[in-house]
Amino acid sequence: GYLYFISLFGPMYSTFWLTKMIYDSRFQIPNDFVHRTLEVLQLCALATSVLHIRPVEYMSHGADNPEMFLSCLALCIGTFINLLHQCEIRFVWVVGQVAAKRSAGRDIKVLVWTFLLQISALVYSAVLFYGNAGHAGVEYHGPLIILLVEWLTRPFILLAVLSTIVVDDSTKISVPMNLNFAIHRYGEWTMLMLGESILSLLIVNDVSSKNEREYYFTFYLGILSVTILQLLYFKSQPHGADQHALRRSRISGVLFSTVIQFYSASLILVGVSYKMLLTEYTSAYADSSDGDSYGSEHRLLASSAGATESYTTEERRQRVANLFCFALAAVFLFLDVLTIAHSGFNALTDRCHCKDDGHILMKGIGLVVISRIFIMAFLVTLSQYVTDPELVVLIGFGTIVLQVAVRFLGRVYFPSKLIPGIEDLELKAEEIEGDHWPNTTQPRSIPEEDFDAM
Numbered sequence: 001g002y003l004y005f006i007s008l009f010g011p012m013y014s015t016f017w018l019t020k021m022i023y024d025s026r027f028q029i030p031n032d033f034v035h036r037t038l039e040v041l042q043l044c045a046l047a048t049s050v051l052h053i054r055p056v057e058y059m060s061h062g063a064d065n066p067e068m069f070l071s072c073l074a075l076c077i078g079t080f081i082n083l084l085h086q087c088e089i090r091f092v093w094v095v096g097q098v099a100a101k102r103s104a105g106r107d108i109k110v111l112v113w114t115f116l117l118q119i120s121a122l123v124y125s126a127v128l129f130y131g132n133a134g135h136a137g138v139e140y141h142g143p144l145i146i147l148l149v150e151w152l153t154r155p156f157i158l159l160a161v162l163s164t165i166v167v168d169d170s171t172k173i174s175v176p177m178n179l180n181f182a183i184h185r186y187g188e189w190t191m192l193m194l195g196e197s198i199l200s201l202l203i204v205n206d207v208s209s210k211n212e213r214e215y216y217f218t219f220y221l222g223i224l225s226v227t228i229l230q231l232l233y234f235k236s237q238p239h240g241a242d243q244h245a246l247r248r249s250r251i252s253g254v255l256f257s258t259v260i261q262f263y264s265a266s267l268i269l270v271g272v273s274y275k276m277l278l279t280e281y282t283s284a285y286a287d288s289s290d291g292d293s294y295g296s297e298h299r300l301l302a303s304s305a306g307a308t309e310s311y312t313t314e315e316r317r318q319r320v321a322n323l324f325c326f327a328l329a330a331v332f333l334f335l336d337v338l339t340i341a342h343s344g345f346n347a348l349t350d351r352c353h354c355k356d357d358g359h360i361l362m363k364g365i366g367l368v369v370i371s372r373i374f375i376m377a378f379l380v381t382l383s384q385y386v387t388d389p390e391l392v393v394l395i396g397f398g399t400i401v402l403q404v405a406v407r408f409l410g411r412v413y414f415p416s417k418l419i420p421g422i423e424d425l426e427l428k429a430e431e432i433e434g435d436h437w438p439n440t441t442q443p444r445s446i447p448e449e450d451f452d453a454m
Contacts, residue, residue, distance in 0.1 A: 010151035025177040049074035063134025069125040102173040117150035179241035197271030211281035245341035263334035269327035321383035329379035
Protein backbone atom coordinates (compact mmCIF):
# COMPACT_ATOMS: atom_id res chain seq x y z
CA GLY A 1 0.00 0.00 0.00
CA TYR A 2 2.80 2.44 0.85
CA LEU A 3 4.57 1.65 -2.42
CA TYR A 4 1.41 2.38 -4.37
CA PHE A 5 0.96 5.64 -2.49
CA ILE A 6 4.43 7.00 -3.20
CA SER A 7 4.43 5.68 -6.79
CA LEU A 8 1.20 7.53 -7.60
CA PHE A 9 1.84 10.63 -5.49
CA GLY A 10 5.28 11.33 -7.00
CA PRO A 11 4.30 11.40 -10.71
CA MET A 12 1.14 13.41 -9.93
CA TYR A 13 3.14 15.98 -7.98
CA SER A 14 5.80 16.29 -10.68
CA THR A 15 3.33 16.42 -13.57
CA PHE A 16 0.59 18.67 -12.25
CA TRP A 17 2.35 20.89 -9.69
CA LEU A 18 6.14 20.99 -9.99
CA THR A 19 6.35 21.33 -13.77
CA LYS A 20 3.69 24.03 -13.83
CA MET A 21 5.29 25.93 -10.94
CA ILE A 22 8.66 25.97 -12.70
CA TYR A 23 7.04 27.12 -15.94
CA ASP A 24 5.07 29.90 -14.19
CA SER A 25 8.24 31.08 -12.43
CA ARG A 26 9.87 31.70 -15.84
CA PHE A 27 7.11 32.61 -18.26
CA GLN A 28 3.70 34.21 -18.33
CA ILE A 29 0.90 32.27 -20.01
CA PRO A 30 -1.09 34.47 -22.44
CA ASN A 31 -4.63 35.20 -21.30
CA ASP A 32 -6.48 33.88 -24.33
CA PHE A 33 -9.04 31.19 -25.06
CA VAL A 34 -6.57 28.51 -26.17
CA HIS A 35 -4.28 28.74 -23.15
CA ARG A 36 -7.14 28.96 -20.66
CA THR A 37 -8.72 25.90 -22.29
CA LEU A 38 -5.45 24.01 -21.88
CA GLU A 39 -5.37 24.96 -18.20
CA VAL A 40 -8.92 23.68 -17.72
CA LEU A 41 -8.05 20.44 -19.50
CA GLN A 42 -5.02 19.96 -17.28
CA LEU A 43 -7.13 20.51 -14.16
CA CYS A 44 -9.63 17.96 -15.48
CA ALA A 45 -6.77 15.51 -16.01
CA LEU A 46 -5.62 16.09 -12.42
CA ALA A 47 -9.15 15.51 -11.13
CA THR A 48 -9.41 12.33 -13.20
CA SER A 49 -6.12 11.01 -11.85
CA VAL A 50 -7.17 11.66 -8.25
CA LEU A 51 -10.66 10.25 -8.80
CA HIS A 52 -9.34 6.90 -9.97
CA ILE A 53 -6.84 6.33 -7.17
CA ARG A 54 -8.57 3.50 -5.38
CA PRO A 55 -7.52 0.87 -2.80
CA VAL A 56 -4.70 -1.44 -3.79
CA GLU A 57 -7.05 -4.32 -4.53
CA TYR A 58 -8.46 -2.29 -7.44
CA MET A 59 -5.23 -0.68 -8.68
CA SER A 60 -3.26 -3.93 -8.73
CA HIS A 61 -5.90 -5.94 -10.61
CA GLY A 62 -5.52 -4.21 -13.96
CA ALA A 63 -7.39 -6.91 -15.85
CA ASP A 64 -10.50 -6.47 -13.69
CA ASN A 65 -10.57 -2.71 -13.06
CA PRO A 66 -9.78 0.34 -15.24
CA GLU A 67 -8.46 2.51 -12.39
CA MET A 68 -4.78 2.11 -13.22
CA PHE A 69 -5.42 2.72 -16.91
CA LEU A 70 -7.40 5.90 -16.26
CA SER A 71 -4.80 7.21 -13.80
CA CYS A 72 -2.03 6.66 -16.36
CA LEU A 73 -4.16 8.27 -19.06
CA ALA A 74 -4.65 11.39 -16.93
CA LEU A 75 -0.90 11.60 -16.25
CA CYS A 76 -0.15 11.32 -19.97
CA ILE A 77 -2.61 14.11 -20.77
CA GLY A 78 -1.05 16.35 -18.13
CA THR A 79 2.48 15.73 -19.42
CA PHE A 80 1.37 16.24 -23.02
CA ILE A 81 -0.06 19.67 -22.13
CA ASN A 82 3.22 20.55 -20.40
CA LEU A 83 5.01 19.56 -23.59
CA LEU A 84 2.73 21.80 -25.64
CA HIS A 85 3.62 24.78 -23.45
CA GLN A 86 7.35 24.17 -23.91
CA CYS A 87 7.03 23.51 -27.66
CA GLU A 88 5.14 26.79 -27.98
CA ILE A 89 8.11 28.63 -26.50
CA ARG A 90 10.65 26.66 -28.46
CA PHE A 91 9.02 26.82 -31.89
CA VAL A 92 6.21 29.41 -31.94
CA TRP A 93 5.74 32.66 -30.09
CA VAL A 94 9.04 33.65 -28.46
CA VAL A 95 10.75 35.81 -31.08
CA GLY A 96 14.38 36.86 -30.60
CA GLN A 97 14.68 35.30 -27.13
CA VAL A 98 17.40 32.72 -27.65
CA ALA A 99 17.66 32.01 -23.92
CA ALA A 100 13.96 31.16 -23.71
CA LYS A 101 14.09 28.87 -26.74
CA ARG A 102 17.09 26.93 -25.54
CA SER A 103 15.74 26.68 -22.00
CA ALA A 104 12.49 25.28 -23.39
CA GLY A 105 14.51 22.84 -25.51
CA ARG A 106 16.15 21.40 -22.40
CA ASP A 107 12.81 21.14 -20.60
CA ILE A 108 11.40 19.30 -23.62
CA LYS A 109 14.11 16.65 -23.28
CA VAL A 110 13.10 15.96 -19.68
CA LEU A 111 9.39 15.94 -20.51
CA VAL A 112 9.88 13.59 -23.47
CA TRP A 113 11.57 11.07 -21.16
CA THR A 114 8.69 11.42 -18.71
CA PHE A 115 6.07 11.15 -21.44
CA LEU A 116 7.59 8.01 -22.96
CA LEU A 117 7.59 6.16 -19.66
CA GLN A 118 4.07 7.29 -18.81
CA ILE A 119 2.90 6.15 -22.26
CA SER A 120 4.54 2.79 -21.57
CA ALA A 121 2.58 2.47 -18.33
CA LEU A 122 -0.59 3.51 -20.17
CA VAL A 123 -0.10 0.90 -22.91
CA TYR A 124 0.68 -1.78 -20.34
CA SER A 125 -2.49 -1.05 -18.35
CA ALA A 126 -4.58 -0.77 -21.55
CA VAL A 127 -3.42 -4.19 -22.72
CA LEU A 128 -4.30 -5.67 -19.34
CA PHE A 129 -7.82 -4.26 -19.23
CA TYR A 130 -8.86 -4.07 -22.87
CA GLY A 131 -6.67 -6.79 -24.36
CA ASN A 132 -6.32 -10.47 -23.69
CA ALA A 133 -2.99 -10.34 -21.88
CA GLY A 134 -4.48 -9.95 -18.40
CA HIS A 135 -6.10 -12.67 -16.32
CA ALA A 136 -8.92 -12.02 -13.86
CA GLY A 137 -7.94 -12.12 -10.21
CA VAL A 138 -4.20 -11.75 -10.90
CA GLU A 139 -2.17 -8.84 -9.55
CA TYR A 140 -0.16 -6.82 -12.05
CA HIS A 141 2.31 -4.25 -10.72
CA GLY A 142 3.98 -3.43 -14.05
CA PRO A 143 2.35 -0.02 -14.68
CA LEU A 144 3.11 1.05 -11.13
CA ILE A 145 6.76 0.04 -11.44
CA ILE A 146 7.08 2.03 -14.66
CA LEU A 147 5.60 5.13 -13.00
CA LEU A 148 7.94 4.69 -10.04
CA VAL A 149 10.97 4.43 -12.35
CA GLU A 150 9.84 7.54 -14.24
CA TRP A 151 9.54 9.54 -11.03
CA LEU A 152 12.79 8.35 -9.45
CA THR A 153 14.87 8.88 -12.61
CA ARG A 154 13.52 12.36 -13.35
CA PRO A 155 16.02 14.22 -11.08
CA PHE A 156 18.95 12.39 -12.72
CA ILE A 157 17.66 13.15 -16.20
CA LEU A 158 17.29 16.80 -15.16
CA LEU A 159 20.85 16.91 -13.83
CA ALA A 160 22.15 15.33 -17.03
CA VAL A 161 20.34 17.92 -19.14
CA LEU A 162 21.49 20.82 -16.94
CA SER A 163 25.07 19.59 -17.17
CA THR A 164 25.04 20.59 -20.84
CA ILE A 165 25.07 24.25 -19.75
CA VAL A 166 28.67 25.48 -20.07
CA VAL A 167 30.25 28.25 -18.05
CA ASP A 168 30.60 30.83 -20.79
CA ASP A 169 27.04 30.90 -22.06
CA SER A 170 24.70 29.91 -19.23
CA THR A 171 23.43 33.45 -18.76
CA LYS A 172 22.74 33.68 -22.49
CA ILE A 173 20.89 30.41 -23.07
CA SER A 174 19.05 29.94 -19.75
CA VAL A 175 16.01 31.60 -18.19
CA PRO A 176 16.36 31.71 -14.39
CA MET A 177 13.40 31.06 -12.17
CA ASN A 178 11.74 33.86 -10.25
CA LEU A 179 12.88 32.43 -6.94
CA ASN A 180 10.70 34.66 -4.78
CA PHE A 181 7.70 33.29 -6.67
CA ALA A 182 8.97 29.71 -6.32
CA ILE A 183 9.66 30.06 -2.59
CA HIS A 184 6.17 31.46 -2.07
CA ARG A 185 4.64 28.53 -3.98
CA TYR A 186 6.64 25.97 -2.01
CA GLY A 187 5.44 27.58 1.20
CA GLU A 188 1.83 27.41 0.01
CA TRP A 189 2.27 23.77 -0.97
CA THR A 190 3.63 22.88 2.47
CA MET A 191 0.71 24.66 4.11
CA LEU A 192 -1.65 22.58 1.97
CA MET A 193 0.02 19.37 3.13
CA LEU A 194 -0.22 20.46 6.76
CA GLY A 195 -3.82 21.52 6.16
CA GLU A 196 -4.59 17.97 5.01
CA SER A 197 -3.47 16.78 8.44
CA ILE A 198 -5.83 19.22 10.14
CA LEU A 199 -8.65 18.17 7.82
CA SER A 200 -7.96 14.51 8.62
CA LEU A 201 -8.55 15.30 12.28
CA LEU A 202 -11.68 17.36 11.68
CA ILE A 203 -13.53 14.78 9.61
CA VAL A 204 -13.42 12.20 12.43
CA ASN A 205 -16.38 13.29 14.55
CA ASP A 206 -18.26 10.10 15.48
CA VAL A 207 -16.88 10.07 19.01
CA SER A 208 -17.80 7.23 21.33
CA SER A 209 -19.40 8.32 24.60
CA LYS A 210 -17.10 6.08 26.62
CA ASN A 211 -13.95 7.39 24.96
CA GLU A 212 -14.61 11.14 24.95
CA ARG A 213 -11.59 12.02 27.09
CA GLU A 214 -9.19 10.00 24.92
CA TYR A 215 -10.78 11.38 21.76
CA TYR A 216 -10.40 15.05 22.68
CA PHE A 217 -6.93 14.49 24.15
CA THR A 218 -5.76 12.93 20.88
CA PHE A 219 -7.57 15.56 18.80
CA TYR A 220 -6.03 18.61 20.44
CA LEU A 221 -2.57 17.06 20.65
CA GLY A 222 -2.84 16.40 16.92
CA ILE A 223 -3.77 20.03 16.25
CA LEU A 224 -0.86 21.26 18.37
CA SER A 225 1.55 18.82 16.73
CA VAL A 226 0.65 19.92 13.19
CA THR A 227 0.92 23.58 14.22
CA ILE A 228 4.42 23.06 15.62
CA LEU A 229 5.42 21.09 12.50
CA GLN A 230 4.43 24.14 10.49
CA LEU A 231 6.60 26.34 12.73
CA LEU A 232 9.46 23.86 12.47
CA TYR A 233 9.38 23.87 8.67
CA PHE A 234 9.28 27.63 8.13
CA LYS A 235 11.91 28.27 10.81
CA SER A 236 14.19 25.88 8.95
CA GLN A 237 13.82 27.66 5.61
CA PRO A 238 15.75 30.76 4.50
CA HIS A 239 13.71 33.93 4.17
CA GLY A 240 15.41 35.24 1.04
CA ALA A 241 16.10 33.98 -2.45
CA ASP A 242 19.87 34.48 -2.16
CA GLN A 243 20.09 31.91 0.66
CA HIS A 244 17.81 29.34 -0.95
CA ALA A 245 19.00 26.00 -2.34
CA LEU A 246 17.37 26.80 -5.67
CA ARG A 247 19.90 29.60 -6.15
CA ARG A 248 22.94 28.13 -4.40
CA SER A 249 23.85 25.46 -6.95
CA ARG A 250 22.49 23.07 -9.53
CA ILE A 251 22.82 19.99 -7.31
CA SER A 252 21.34 21.79 -4.30
CA GLY A 253 18.39 22.98 -6.36
CA VAL A 254 17.60 19.51 -7.70
CA LEU A 255 18.14 18.01 -4.24
CA PHE A 256 15.70 20.46 -2.68
CA SER A 257 13.01 19.98 -5.33
CA THR A 258 13.35 16.19 -5.00
CA VAL A 259 13.52 15.83 -1.22
CA ILE A 260 10.57 18.13 -0.63
CA GLN A 261 8.44 15.59 -2.51
CA PHE A 262 9.36 12.92 0.03
CA TYR A 263 8.82 15.46 2.82
CA SER A 264 5.35 16.24 1.47
CA ALA A 265 4.47 12.55 1.21
CA SER A 266 5.60 12.07 4.82
CA LEU A 267 3.36 14.93 5.95
CA ILE A 268 0.41 13.27 4.21
CA LEU A 269 1.14 9.99 5.98
CA VAL A 270 1.35 11.79 9.32
CA GLY A 271 -2.09 13.30 8.67
CA VAL A 272 -3.53 9.91 7.70
CA SER A 273 -2.06 8.29 10.80
CA TYR A 274 -3.56 11.00 13.04
CA LYS A 275 -6.94 10.23 11.50
CA MET A 276 -6.49 6.51 12.09
CA LEU A 277 -5.35 7.06 15.68
CA LEU A 278 -8.36 9.28 16.34
CA THR A 279 -10.69 6.77 14.73
CA GLU A 280 -9.83 4.32 17.50
CA TYR A 281 -12.08 6.34 19.80
CA THR A 282 -15.10 6.59 17.51
CA SER A 283 -18.33 4.67 17.88
CA ALA A 284 -17.50 2.42 14.93
CA TYR A 285 -14.39 1.14 16.68
CA ALA A 286 -15.53 1.29 20.31
CA ASP A 287 -17.33 -2.05 20.23
CA SER A 288 -14.51 -3.78 18.37
CA SER A 289 -12.02 -2.67 21.03
CA ASP A 290 -13.79 -4.98 23.44
CA GLY A 291 -13.73 -7.87 20.98
CA ASP A 292 -11.20 -9.57 18.79
CA SER A 293 -11.69 -7.89 15.43
CA TYR A 294 -13.61 -5.28 13.55
CA GLY A 295 -15.79 -5.52 10.50
CA SER A 296 -14.37 -5.68 7.03
CA GLU A 297 -16.28 -2.62 5.94
CA HIS A 298 -13.56 -0.36 7.34
CA ARG A 299 -10.91 0.68 4.85
CA LEU A 300 -7.30 0.14 5.86
CA LEU A 301 -3.95 0.75 4.29
CA ALA A 302 -2.81 -2.61 3.02
CA SER A 303 -0.36 -4.00 0.55
CA SER A 304 -2.71 -6.27 -1.34
CA ALA A 305 -6.30 -7.28 -1.85
CA GLY A 306 -6.26 -8.48 1.74
CA ALA A 307 -7.34 -5.01 2.83
CA THR A 308 -10.79 -6.37 3.50
CA GLU A 309 -9.50 -8.98 5.93
CA SER A 310 -10.18 -8.54 9.64
CA TYR A 311 -7.51 -7.59 12.13
CA THR A 312 -7.58 -7.85 15.87
CA THR A 313 -7.55 -4.64 17.84
CA GLU A 314 -3.91 -5.13 18.74
CA GLU A 315 -2.92 -5.84 15.14
CA ARG A 316 -4.79 -2.79 13.94
CA ARG A 317 -3.17 -0.52 16.50
CA GLN A 318 0.23 -1.96 15.71
CA ARG A 319 -0.18 -1.09 12.04
CA VAL A 320 -1.34 2.44 12.83
CA ALA A 321 1.53 2.98 15.30
CA ASN A 322 4.02 1.76 12.67
CA LEU A 323 2.64 4.22 10.13
CA PHE A 324 2.67 7.18 12.51
CA CYS A 325 6.17 6.59 13.91
CA PHE A 326 7.84 5.94 10.56
CA ALA A 327 6.08 8.90 8.91
CA LEU A 328 7.04 11.33 11.68
CA ALA A 329 10.65 10.11 11.66
CA ALA A 330 10.68 10.62 7.88
CA VAL A 331 9.41 14.19 8.33
CA PHE A 332 12.35 14.97 10.64
CA LEU A 333 14.86 13.26 8.35
CA PHE A 334 13.79 15.00 5.14
CA LEU A 335 13.58 18.36 6.92
CA ASP A 336 17.22 17.98 7.92
CA VAL A 337 18.15 17.09 4.33
CA LEU A 338 16.38 20.24 3.13
CA THR A 339 18.48 22.22 5.61
CA ILE A 340 21.65 20.67 4.17
CA ALA A 341 20.47 21.58 0.66
CA HIS A 342 20.13 25.23 1.67
CA SER A 343 23.44 25.63 3.50
CA GLY A 344 25.67 22.98 2.02
CA PHE A 345 27.40 20.20 3.90
CA ASN A 346 30.70 22.06 4.17
CA ALA A 347 29.05 25.10 5.71
CA LEU A 348 27.26 22.97 8.29
CA THR A 349 30.42 21.10 9.26
CA ASP A 350 32.25 24.41 9.64
CA ARG A 351 29.70 25.38 12.25
CA CYS A 352 30.90 22.47 14.37
CA HIS A 353 34.24 24.22 14.87
CA CYS A 354 34.95 27.14 17.15
CA LYS A 355 35.48 30.29 15.10
CA ASP A 356 38.27 31.45 17.43
CA ASP A 357 40.66 28.48 17.70
CA GLY A 358 39.03 25.94 15.35
CA HIS A 359 38.48 23.17 17.92
CA ILE A 360 35.46 20.90 17.54
CA LEU A 361 32.43 21.87 19.63
CA MET A 362 31.78 18.41 21.09
CA LYS A 363 29.11 19.56 23.54
CA GLY A 364 27.14 21.24 20.79
CA ILE A 365 27.49 18.21 18.52
CA GLY A 366 26.20 15.95 21.28
CA LEU A 367 23.22 18.16 22.14
CA VAL A 368 22.27 19.15 18.60
CA VAL A 369 23.48 16.57 16.08
CA ILE A 370 23.47 13.35 18.09
CA SER A 371 20.17 14.21 19.75
CA ARG A 372 18.48 14.60 16.34
CA ILE A 373 19.71 11.18 15.29
CA PHE A 374 18.56 9.74 18.61
CA ILE A 375 15.07 11.23 18.23
CA MET A 376 14.65 9.71 14.77
CA ALA A 377 15.99 6.32 15.92
CA PHE A 378 13.67 6.42 18.93
CA LEU A 379 10.66 7.11 16.71
CA VAL A 380 11.52 4.30 14.31
CA THR A 381 11.54 1.78 17.17
CA LEU A 382 8.71 3.32 19.23
CA SER A 383 5.90 1.30 17.64
CA GLN A 384 7.59 -1.95 18.66
CA TYR A 385 6.78 -1.39 22.33
CA VAL A 386 4.04 1.29 22.36
CA THR A 387 0.78 0.88 20.43
CA ASP A 388 -1.80 2.62 22.60
CA PRO A 389 -3.12 5.49 20.40
CA GLU A 390 -3.23 8.04 23.20
CA LEU A 391 0.31 7.29 24.33
CA VAL A 392 1.65 7.19 20.75
CA VAL A 393 0.25 10.66 20.03
CA LEU A 394 1.62 12.01 23.32
CA ILE A 395 5.13 10.71 22.67
CA GLY A 396 4.97 11.93 19.08
CA PHE A 397 4.07 15.40 20.33
CA GLY A 398 7.00 15.23 22.75
CA THR A 399 9.45 14.44 19.95
CA ILE A 400 8.17 17.38 17.90
CA VAL A 401 8.70 19.72 20.87
CA LEU A 402 12.17 18.24 21.34
CA GLN A 403 12.98 19.00 17.71
CA VAL A 404 12.12 22.64 18.29
CA ALA A 405 14.26 22.69 21.45
CA VAL A 406 17.18 21.08 19.61
CA ARG A 407 17.05 23.72 16.87
CA PHE A 408 17.06 26.42 19.54
CA LEU A 409 20.13 24.81 21.12
CA GLY A 410 21.74 24.82 17.68
CA ARG A 411 21.57 28.60 17.64
CA VAL A 412 22.97 28.76 21.16
CA TYR A 413 25.94 26.43 20.67
CA PHE A 414 26.65 27.39 17.06
CA PRO A 415 26.30 31.20 17.06
CA SER A 416 27.29 31.59 13.43
CA LYS A 417 25.84 33.42 10.45
CA LEU A 418 25.68 30.04 8.74
CA ILE A 419 22.33 29.18 10.27
CA PRO A 420 19.52 28.23 7.88
CA GLY A 421 16.64 30.64 8.18
CA ILE A 422 18.74 33.69 9.07
CA GLU A 423 18.58 36.40 6.44
CA ASP A 424 22.26 37.32 6.62
CA LEU A 425 23.33 33.80 5.71
CA GLU A 426 26.66 33.79 3.91
CA LEU A 427 27.73 31.17 1.40
CA LYS A 428 31.28 30.23 0.67
CA ALA A 429 32.44 31.01 -2.84
CA GLU A 430 33.49 27.43 -3.54
CA GLU A 431 29.97 26.22 -2.74
CA ILE A 432 28.38 28.37 -5.41
CA GLU A 433 28.58 27.04 -8.94
CA GLY A 434 28.28 30.49 -10.42
CA ASP A 435 27.60 30.39 -14.13
CA HIS A 436 27.01 26.65 -14.05
CA TRP A 437 23.64 27.36 -12.46
CA PRO A 438 21.41 29.97 -14.12
CA ASN A 439 19.44 30.73 -10.95
CA THR A 440 22.44 32.56 -9.50
CA THR A 441 21.51 35.45 -11.78
CA GLN A 442 18.59 37.75 -11.29
CA PRO A 443 15.29 36.60 -12.83
CA ARG A 444 14.66 37.99 -16.29
CA SER A 445 11.42 38.42 -18.17
CA ILE A 446 10.27 39.44 -21.62
CA PRO A 447 9.45 43.17 -21.70
CA GLU A 448 5.73 43.81 -21.64
CA GLU A 449 5.74 45.65 -24.95
CA ASP A 450 7.55 42.73 -26.61
CA PHE A 451 5.17 40.25 -25.05
CA ASP A 452 2.13 42.12 -26.33
CA ALA A 453 3.57 42.12 -29.80
CA MET A 454 3.91 38.33 -29.91
